[in-house]
Amino acid sequence: MSSLALKLPRWRPLWQGLSDRGLLLFALALAVPTLLLPLGTLVEHAFFDDSGRWVGFARFLGYLADPALQRSLRNSLWVSTVSTLISVTLAFLAAYSVSRTLLPGRGLLRLVLFLPLMAPSLMPGLALVYWFGEQGLAKGLLFGAELYGPVGIVIGSVFWTLPLAFLILSTAFANADGRLFEAARVLGASPFRVFRTVTLPSVRYGLIGSAVVVFTQVFTDFGVPKVIGGQYNVLPTDIYKQVIGQHNFGMGSAISLVLILPALLSFAVDRWSASKQSAALGARATRYTPPPDRLRDGLAGGYALLLSAAVLAVMGMAVYASLVSYWPYNLTLTLDNYRFESVPGTGWRAFRNSLELAFHTACFGTVLVFLFAYFTEKGRKGVVLRNAFRLFAMLPLAIPGLVLGLGYVFYFNAPGNPLNVLYGGMSLLVICTVVHFYSVVHMTAATAINQLDREFEAANAMLGAPAWRLLRKVTLPVCLPAILDIWFYLFVNGIRTVSAVIFLYATDTTLASVASLNLDDSGETAEACAMAVLIVLACLLVRLLHWLVSKFLLARLQHWRQS
């Protein structure tokens, strides 16, 4: 032993201390040009005029004084509130049916409800045009109401936020303690009283959480109102018009800052309820299995059928519309719309670009997220750096895509910025998309990493093994399911995203989601549908791949879990 000790390389501990701190510093340094400076520039644009003179709150005051913009704010608040109420109610009933009744085919409802997550947010808008638009199949069902406007926005928004609310609420339902229901029953409480005193309180945070998330998503969404909003203006479409239409960047930034407010609120509420929820469920809680009840189960079944039918009708209509020759006059099926002849050459290229964006976002993002999460959670040194990075990692959650994208335009398109070369390129689109979706995947990675024994690194060192061996032999294999989830999440969101990239693409980096929007804008609704369907197909294919990998590859690598 002593001979070994004499040969001790003195630089080693120093280097190890540096590698922890160094990587964190690198991560923080990356966040500066990709997150902080773009947002900073955005704020600057809101408070200074084009020649750099301080205008203070003049833009905000001007904004508040402008009746048209005031109306947009009111409109945004109105459609967001109504959509939230409807979406959360529908999701609550669905989550209740799945976890609190003996509904047959629960898995199927789950599957159907996740379909909208595979589609770009404007897809329901497109489908609704075919159902309820001027030449819609079921126009009569609206009883004369105008689709283009609040009605359409609400229906479309409910459709694509439903899975989010359902996801949050079913987690809340699944986490409820079964012992409470038994206690309530033994004490002779009526079903209604059990619902009021046990069920509702146990999903309280889920309800709050889903409401805030849905509200924020609708409030900041751009796809649905763009497609189906008609003359009904909301804040996100205003930003688009100010920036793209009128080149009024100052006003665009001012509205962007207003757009951040509910997101910040949602962020705060989310952190608050996360801190509450962890304490709600003790280690000794049991799973609740409801007793059979024919009436209740029947009602749940009917509801599940209705909801699934609605979701499938919307998705199906988009597919059908993409295959029809000339709606509504020639309903013969054709693949012509997939040639994208109205925009020769760009259609399929946009789709290829989108695949490239999604693939690079997923690969690049997964590596970075895992690396950074590993060092923020596992490092022993640099507490301040780690907390700083944790804060940065959560920040994108509070920044709507449109706002982030606008910040990118201001920052990267500035003439003096050496990073200007990135502007319009694929790499900037990838960077923006990774940053946009960073928070959720960072949390996923951190959760997986924190489930590892805290002493693995110490045990590895004590066994004289280099750090990379632990990573290769233990950390990565154990975290593989989470890594696959992260990859899939980044891919799907990378291919669907519209809001963050709408200001950033150039002609040769047009994306499918944006192309779909533009096709619809120029009246080529069928081709817009075709493009959206391509996105859904890509998502489904990757989802299938993800499922196969999880099912077969992981089953072989992960059999240590089943014991």
Add this chain to the structure above:
Amino acid sequence: MTEPLLRIRKLQKRYGQAIALDRIHLDVHAGEFLCFLGPSGCGKTTLLRAIAGLDPQSAGSIHQGEAEISALPAEKRGFGIVFQSYALFPNLTVLDNVAYGLVGKLPRAERETRARELLATVGLEGFERKYPAQCSGGQQQRVALARALAPKPGLLLLDEPLSALDARVRVHLRSQIKALQAQLGVTTIMVTHDQEEALTMADRIVVMNRGEIEQVGTPYEIYEQPRTRFVADFVGAMNFLPARLRNASLLEVAGTLIELPQPASLLPGLPITAGIRPERVRLAASGLPATLLAREFLGSQLRLLARLADGSELQLLLPVEAAAGLPEVGGALALDFNPDYLRLFPAEPLSESAAA
């Protein structure tokens, strides 16, 4: 004594302002089984991790033989460790876990042979292909032990290795580990808060309190000759009675004078504390007058609680047969003990003794 295997001098560990370890001087001898014993937060695990090189000390030195290893990183020290959580790699088989530390040091076939040997040594033949989650707590503990022993560590460190197990397994494993350590002759340091564990397993015990070493000694010395009131209180049960020295060899306890076998080193006249183990107190025909407050039947023994003339209370542990001659609760007793077993400590302020 020969040259110690490990020499620890003036070791200190600070976390910001807080001092977790201070004034640690300790020699660890080759082949011995050493226990760090103390309440939670006393710094015993911190000291173990400093020795391991996992959380290096803030000041002071550690020498291994002639070489200073104070700044050597954990993976270069060649020590083995068993963590409280075992930290077994869940996705590796028991065999791969044990062979993990041999990768790059031995060819594959030899790794497997060595790992199989070790599994046999800890009594786990046939577990090679299982995963940690398929093993019971006690089996996992032994896998962790085999894994730590596989690279033939110069020093084996055990961090509360038995605390996660239930009582029966714990007692069984205690003797197993001790036997294994004696068989392999590997120098071992174990951290524990369980005094019984320390007394039964250790060759020497290091009693720690508030980041400092209170006493180092054999289990017998620690139990019979505790140097401080803390050690007396933490290891085993001890009655503490207010007392006063009349002179160097005459002690007054509850109004009764006791002749000491050796002159005490404490100052006469000042209030002091006299300690006596419950099992050293006997019932006698004459002696310290006391009142019986309560009696408990413990199965193998009888525990009595008595109050002395000055109001102080003490416990007695008696053989069960003593029950026959006992008065009712509230009745009078006469207590006696051999003054050889008395330990004298300076009186401590109340709050401090409560904290100890």
